[in-house]
Amino acid sequence: MTLDRWLSRLPLDSPSAFMKQVPTIVGFGIAVVIAVLPNGVPITNTSEFVAGVVLVAVASVLSLVVPWRRFAPEWAVVVPTLSLLAVGLLRLGTGSSASPFVVLTLLPFVWIASEEGRINIVIASLTTFVVLLAPLVVDGATRSVGDVVRAFFSPVIYLIVAIVINELAHRMRVQLAAAREAGERQETLLAQAVTAQDELVLNEARLKTANRLIQSIWNAVTEQSVIGTDLDGLIDVWNPGAEKMLGLTEKQVLDGRHHITDFHLPSELAERLQDMDARFTTVATTDEFSALVDTVRAGSADVRDWTYVRPDGKRVVVQVAATPRLDENGHRVGFIFVATDMTEAREFARLKDEFVGLISHELRTPLSSILGYLELLRDDDEDPLSEEQLQYLAVAERNAHRLLRLVGDLLFTAQVESGRFPLDIKDVELSSVVSASVESARPAAANAGVTLVAEVPDHTVAVRGDTLRLGQAVDNLVSNALKFTPSGGTVTVALRSDGSQAVIAVTDTGIGIPAVELSQLSQRFFRASTATRNAVPGVGLGLTITKAIVTAHGGRLDIASEEGVGTSISIVLPVETPAAVTGAIPRVEVTP
Template sequence: MTLDRWLSRIPIDSPSAFMKQVPTIIGFAIAAVIAAVPNGVPVTNGPLFIAGIALVAVATVLALVVPWGRLHPEWAVVIPVLSLFAVGLLRLGTGSAASPFAVLTLLPFVWIATEAGRINILIAALGTFVVLIAPIVVDGVGHTAGDVVRAFFSPVIYLIVAIVINEIAHRMRIQLAAAREASEQQQQLLAQAVQAQDELVLNEARLKTANRLIQSIWNAVTEQSVIGTDLDGLIDVWNPGAEKMFGITEKEVLDAKHRIVDFHLDSELSDRLQDMDARFTTVASTDEFSALVDTVRAGSADVRDWTYVRPDGKRVSVQVAATPRLDENGHRVGFIFVATDMTQAREFARLKDEFVGLISHELRTPLSSILGYLELMRDDEESPLSEEQQQYLSVAERNAHRLLRLVGDLLFTAQVESGRFPLDLKDVELGGVVSASVESARPVAANSGVTLVGDVPESPVELRADPLRLGQAVDNLISNAVKFTPSGGTVTVSLRCEGEQAVIAVTDTGIGIPAVELSQLSQRFFRASTATRNAVPGVGLGLSITKAIVTAHGGRLDIASEEGVGTSISIVLPVETPRPVVDAIPRAEVAP
């Protein structure tokens, strides 16, 4: 068996105790050799000599086989104590007090003194005292006074030495523990530094990739101008879209230190400032830049139509979305203005409105003629129609009236899009308008199996308004509610006063509208997905007309709906209605 294989069998928990025992083993081996050689140290008591050798052998075996690492550290002192007693036996067996092997006492003594704990000082001192006093006790007589003095004086010296050794060992253990802890912390810091370095390299690569992506996107945005400013409106960001829109490069803009108001119409900024001063009368706005960012400063994004002025004097109609620029701490450091050129879109809308208006005018004349001739045929007494012909005539007449109403709606929406349509304001009792609309819709509701409930207060609700247009708005809401409510459902029309506002609410138990579509309901020709899915007839003009009428009266339209539950639409009107919009279109052209 090789030495390496033999050492591999040593339990991993005991090498520390065994290694501390090695010096004692070597010392005893040398003593045994000296005692065995001729003319060496004579063995005066063979049994005690052998007992000492045997005891140190037992201590060595215990150092090897006992798992001291699993026991309390204080138990390990058993090995040097046994070795110390073995030295005493060896000394008694080789001349007692005259034995030259008393020096071996230092080996287990130092081991005991270096162990943690102050109790080991006493153990080392007492053990040494026992070893040194043993010859005097065993021999009894034949010792000089000097031997006795040494036997008692030496342990005191050993005690002092044990105190010094224990303290030095204690301090060394503290320093070793601190060094080990510092080493572990250093290893942890090194590992963290390596990890941080790896993450830094990875983040740097990601940052470069993100920067390239952002730069690519930034260069690709050529259809919208993106202009960034500081808190005072000085331009510091100018994208390729802005270069295309204004015909001026970023370098030219930044070198000239342009402010964004330099590219706006002064008249529009002045009008906006006047509107702000009218709403906030406590502070007059003098900074033109405030006209662009007052809403953003209040914490909301602002989308508004403006007119940009190019350096060559050309004007560009744009829709601008203004938002704040934030730093890494979330503090506002400037503003971003994203503008979309609306010139073509507005021209297209104008042409579309002109086309709708033209078609409406062109259709009204033949439809009126058709209705006139249908009425003549119905009233012709010389050639009366049969009952079947009368039925056919009624269908044609009903559909002609339907087309005429549709043409009127188209013409009205064209007037709304142009920004002007006539209002004939007068003192109106709103309860009468609502009641009339409810009574007009009762036959249709009854035919559809829908219960129509009117809730109008007895006290009059008066305001200045156009009764014809308000009636048209209420009719549209009730008609929609009945159409979108299945048989057996209920439509409730109520009128109430809330402070200085009158509220007309039309609530149904119909099919409802998806929440994502509520914001689009007032757009022309828009129809909710629930309407198309359930094949409810209509063209999507009713709500847009209603909203235009309500807005012209200075009110608003509130819509709440839940799919499968029902819809509630409220007309909110101020008691004091603003002056009517200027009539730019002949009243005779407005369809009833």
């Protein structure tokens, strides 16, 4: 065990002061031994010799027991100053200026000169000056000129040495402080690096776990195809569900640089472009892709029915949810298409349509019979009914007519779904159709407290079509607008000619429809959430029938609505004879 470690265990405040004193103690010990030995350095003045030994002992004890760290740093030089004076006494007691122990002066001198502060240069120089000049003063003997010069020249040299030592010690302290600060910074940086490394390892483990989880989920999605594309529609993501649905592996698709439109029916894309008011000429690839993502580019998710085409030519009816694909900064870098196979659902819907058509057809005959007998009872002159009985009969007749209309609507939707329903094509003057619908709806508008306004131009607006069916379509829109408009609101039915198109717009100030539900409005039996919340009566067939009629006439149905503000639905019809109006129409989609 070293002395320093031993001293560090003692209840001392500043063992460093004592450690600095140790060289002086050792030097004095050697000098005392030499002085007391026979034939050693003679002791010329015992009192001064003993005083020097006592003084250095006192300085040593002070260095050991005094808590120097609790005082200002300049107080610590008391110990080497006393030691330096003790060297002077030792020198006087062992031959004065001829004493060989003058060399011990260097030990406390270096200590004082190396302490921080320029004042210690002065202390070291003055104390050394006293020690070196003391023999000249105390002895009183005549000295040669060389002794005098040496006595005064030596302190000057000590002064220069003190300055050098103090400066070197100062620079060493500065460098040591800088090195210590750099070491502390390095330790801090090392600790931060270790912490960052630990966090990196932890995050890497979490990332691997998350990647394994995502990969497991990705591989488990086999019933829905998930296809990702860049902004131009080039496929770069292909999940196992897509492989199962479309019969191509991920490697085949990515290596072949397939485009998402490669798996769509061109006719469906073209029809969608028509609905978007695109120019229906030769369609470029980018235009076809726009048919898939136009709604998504506008900022909304899009759920729509499409038909996928496999490489072997087999067709798969799917419902596709298209959403934007974002990077870590929230910027759109592509699109995601999640498709669900609707083949079984469509088959179920077909069977349901057949069932509905069959039941509706079977219901018409007894309903017609019921209405006929009710009419006979009402018109029986031989046995007239009482006033109360006529009221009961009117209620039964009104509900029977309502049920018959519902059966008729169900039959019509079944005909639409089968792709064929009858149309009586002739010239139709739309002003009379709109006026008739408005006049028919005025009693209902008055009862509901809604203002019904007709805006019909003076000039003739004519199209080729079925008067009865077009009137039915306008009636449906006006009826819906009245049902969804609270008392005090307004419903406006406007007819206008727009170039090669005729437009019938029905606008209300009603409860409106949420934007996310607009794409589902023309689905059979669908009712908007605002309708169910406000308990508006209906079964959800009116817009389905209206969309089918308008599509059969080569037109389109435009819907715009804002919840709490109102709704505007426009029937847009071609003024020229539509090629599709022949009574036999292609299958009518039920999404707007």
